[in-house]
Amino acid sequence: MRQIIPYRSDIPFRLIFFLARGNPYYTxxxxxxLSYAVLSLLWLATGRSMRAPAVDHVNIGVLAPIGAGLLCHxxxxxxxxxxxxxxxxxxxxxxxxxYLKFLPRLEGLYNNWYVTGAALLAxxxxxxxxxxxxxxxxxxxxxxxxxxxxxxFITLNxxxxxxxxxxxxxxxxxxxxxxxxxxxxxxxLHPDRCGGLRxxxxxxxxxxxxxxxxxxxxALAFLFDPLARLNPLxxxxxxxxxxxxxxxxxxxxxxxHRKMAEEKQRxxxxxxxxxxxxxxxLVTGPPDEALDLACAESVSRTYDLYEVAARMPxxxxxxxxxxxxxxxxxxxxxxxxxxxxxxxxxxxRDLYGAARTFLEP
Numbered sequence: 198m199r200q201i202i203p204y205r206s207d208i209p210f211r212l213i214f215f216l217a218r219g220n221p222y223y224t225x226x227x228x229x230x231l232s233y234a235v236l237s238l239l240w241l242a243t244g245r246s247m248r249a250p251a252v253d254h255v256n257i258g259v260l261a262p263i264g265a266g267l268l269c270h271x272x273x274x275x276x277x278x279x280x281x282x283x284x285x286x287x288x289x290x291x292x293x294x295x296y297l298k299f300l301p302r303l304e305g306l307y308n309n310w311y312v313t314g315a316a317l318l319a320x321x322x323x324x325x326x327x328x329x330x331x332x333x334x335x336x337x338x339x340x341x342x343x344x345x346x347x348x349x350f351i352t353l354n355x356x357x358x359x360x361x362x363x364x365x366x367x368x369x370x371x372x373x374x375x376x377x378x379x380x381x382x383x384x385x386l387h388p389d390r391c392g393g394l395r396x397x398x399x400x401x402x403x404x405x406x407x408x409x410x411x412x413x414x415x416a417l418a419f420l421f422d423p424l425a426r427l428n429p430l431x432x433x434x435x436x437x438x439x440x441x442x443x444x445x446x447x448x449x450x451x452x453x454h455r456k457m458a459e460e461k462q463r464x465x466x467x468x469x470x471x472x473x474x475x476x477x478x479l480v481t482g483p484p485d486e487a488l489d490l491a492c493a494e495s496v497s498r499t500y501d502l503y504e505v506a507a508r509m510p511x512x513x514x515x516x517x518x519x520x521x522x523x524x525x526x527x528x529x530x531x532x533x534x535x536x537x538x539x540x541x542x543x544x545x546r547d548l549y550g551a552a553r554t555f556l557e558p
Contacts, residue, residue: 201300203275203307207351207360210268219273225266232350233258234235239343254418257347260414261354267407268357274403275368279303281396282375294377299374306367316359324352358411365404372397378454383460386507392457392509401450412438458511468503475499 204210213231217223236257279300282288288296327350375381376397387393415434446453475495 200276201279201304201307203304203364205304206310206313208313209356210265213265214269214272217269219269221266221270221273224269228265229258229262232261236343236347236350239346243341243343253347256354256414256415257350260410260417264354264357264407264410267403267410267476268361271361271364271403274399275307278396278400279371283524285393285396286394287396288375289380289382296375296379303367303371305415306371307364309363312363313360316363318358320352320355320358323355324348359475361407361411362473367409368400368404372400372450373452376456376500381453381456383457385457385461385464385509386502390509393459394453394457397453398450408438408441454511457509461509461511462508464506465503468499468506472496472499472503 204214213224213227217227265491283293283296283300328344382393384393389395391398415438475492479492479496
């Protein structure tokens, strides 16, 4: 079958993706070298001080390379997961023809040139305005070549965020469509411990890892940037990502969850009946007769299968993935809550004071 290529329209990223040969770790390293390492050399070459705000160093030197790696990981998972859905028996044979016809349409949605252009234009306008407005910043009008080069990669970062938000929505829609319009085969005893649906879970998790990194970016902006703490736009964006991230996860997997739960209960019911059957055969007969070893073996095997099926989760990811998801939500929430509650001029405190004033008689 023909593989989906979800980055055909992502021209700014394709060169890095090619140099890294599709490896997320190499992608992050290359992005770090091109952005932060070269930026540091420009700092030294121009004799300018590197005493920029801590949030700028963290964003450009840490979060941006991690984001580039996660973007590469997302593209790889999109390609491999939608292929695995067709080749690993996740969809019944009688529905694979319709599924294969759907994939070219899906690739077209991933590579929407209008979205690419809109994201790039919006990022250019936003960063152009910031460059002109922040005259006292090292990334502003008076920052020289360092500011121009830094703004170039910040523009690319914002472009990546915009494109990923769109492609995340497309991924959620595609997963729901596949689960609604095709007969999914759930196998509770599958060794992946996800009912054989791990490719679906990996795809949803890849979306949430990137969105979670954006949430952490906004949380750090609140912690280090006073303007972000006072800006309702940043608060709204952060709240939107924090609410939207779990919604994306559970919206994309709710159908899989229902099918997995139903199939798990069906298999457990059949195994329970089989156990009762073999156990009845085992204990039937005169009390002084030896037990039938063959029947005892059937009881033991049925019990073991029941234990395996009972441990199968009803979401297509394992416990370690669940811990990582919770960390994605909890860490930014703690940073945001501590900052907003400890700062006397935070937006949350202002809203709370306004609400008290309005409600007081």
